[in-house]
Amino acid sequence: MSVARLDARFALCRAEDRAAFVAYLMAGDPDAGRSLALLRGLSAAGADVIELGFPFSDPMAEGPPIQRASLRALEAGTTLASTLELVRRFRAGERDTPLILMGYLNPVLSYGYDRFSSDAAEAGVDGLLVVDCPPEEADDLADALDPHGLALVRLAAPTTDAARLPAVVRRASGFVYYVSVAGVTGVKSAAAETVAPAVERIRAAAGGLPVAVGFGIRTPEQAAAVAQAADAVVVGSALVDTLAKHGVEAALGQASALAQAVRNARR
Amino acid sequence: MNAPAANTWSAYPDARGRFGDYGGRYVAETLMPLVLELDGAYRAAKGDPAFQAELDDFLTHYVGRPSPLYFAERLTAHHAGNGAKGGGCARIWFKRDELNHTGAHKINNCMGQILLARRMGRTRIIAETGAGQHGVATATVCARFGLPCVIYMGATDVERQKPNVFRMRLLGAEIVPVTSGRGTLKDAMNEAMRDWVTNVEDTYYLIGTAAGPHPYPAMVRDFQAVIGREARAQMLERAGKLPDACVASIGGGSNAIGLFHPFLEDDVRLIGIEAAGHGLTSGQHAASMTGGRPGVLHGNKTYLLQDDDGQILDAHSISAGLDYPGIGPEHAWLKDSGRAEYRTATDMEALAAFQECARLEGIIPALEPAHALARVGEIAREVGRGGDVVLNMCGRGDKDIYTVADALAGHADHPAETKL
């Protein structure tokens, strides 16, 4: 499956002329049981793609909500290995919803690129997004992931200029993640009118790969606005906050409202 | 590790910012273009005689360089007396960077980087600090050039380095206490990176040690290498020969690489001293090379204190300036290739050496070089009579007097108190 599962889901969304809704959660936040319940509920709530964070002690690009989620997950004993176990259990009942892992390089490096690639593919992971691994440093990791059909999702940012963009999307697969504002997660949000031209620029450079837009999208209104132009809308900190304050059911309710907003945005 | 051919040690890093397998640029894409721009700007400045002349002028008249090379006669005699055979001890010299304006080597780097930031048109400066020495040096150059300055400092360090916090405020800097993690240098660095990624238009991140994404490790080293260049010339003038060994304390590695770098091609032993905190087996130390393994943090691949899952561990040292779970990548490479050696000193050993230096030489060292002082006796005896050892006295101890007082009060039977 793997990258093929991502491709199939984006093809489906394109056929329905709508953006995909990508829901982010942190593995093991607040514990493995509730994390699994949330994972299982998300596809029913309308998540097209699941982005599962694995915790890191030093999440340099995260704002306070995901920093706190990372800490809760670590306190609950979450590791990269237990994150893969969570995916395995999720996959036992769910074959269609693509899932990518997101986090920082050191846990993956420590696990070993080759061992990680085969274990992740076996667990049912479809791709990997590493915040602190720019294309200049990514070849070894991509070489390890490729044989297992796992996507290494590339990130583009507002600071990525036209000259640099081709290097950023070289070897991209699955989709490209556009970090729509310069900043950490969960704080600022981009003005909707700046998103459309950026998405077009990136999609063209990446040979038509879908472009997902994230950072600072919290409400159904914001999600719908971004969904006009983007191929996918990513919501993370808002869901993580709701989970922390009101629990799994409330987070699923919010995911469902966001998914509806994304689905209906172009109608 | 692939050791380079002789006489090419100082040619590193390569164009990708690599020292062997170490270094590199592991930052979020948002920062990548900024890091590349900085690399270009630094290379241009490095090749520009006008930039170097401006820097030299400030180093001479504002920082107070060159710093003296001082023969520590009484400390030498003390260690000679402690020798197994008696008297078989090399001469110990102090490279006195504690006499610089602001009291440590940190200002050498700050002066270089602030001139670069101005050249790049940046209008806001941010920095991380542990002991507060880098924060003070950054606040100082920001005051001198009229630039707003935000210093990230772990909340724990704000507590234990109060005099420096006050100095930074007097200099007009804004101090942001960082409560994430354990509130020390690594957490301050995370927070500074978060600020940088948020304020990409106007902000210059003035990193205080020879670590971070390329070009920082090479650039900070170049700005600190004035220490080693002076020491080399001063030894030749004073002793008519090069030293046999150079010794320096290791936090992120900037004072050590600054001393070592100009000696890389010479037949001179280079020895860095890491902080062993409560002891290497206690799990509470800051010896990333002696007690860690390679990984990626804060933009570079290097030795890190980490658990089996690759989570970074909190470091511990009585010296806030050494309390960091990583190390600059050039040291990681010099260690693997065997060109430099690394040893450790515990909190207790550093405290003893701190007092010993104060009483024997009339110099109150910072707790950071006190770690180097704790090993310099054995190194001087290994080198033996007729040899010369240069120790980087990279900071003065005024900032540490309360920490030392607390530590001694807590250890009424402290060995150093009875010894001296």
Ligand SMILES: Cc1ncc(COP(=O)(O)O)c(C=O)c1O
């Ligand atoms: C006096 C002094 N020495 C050493 C250090 C450690 O840093 P580095 O290893 O970069 O020289 C510090 C850091 O704050 C310091 O203040």
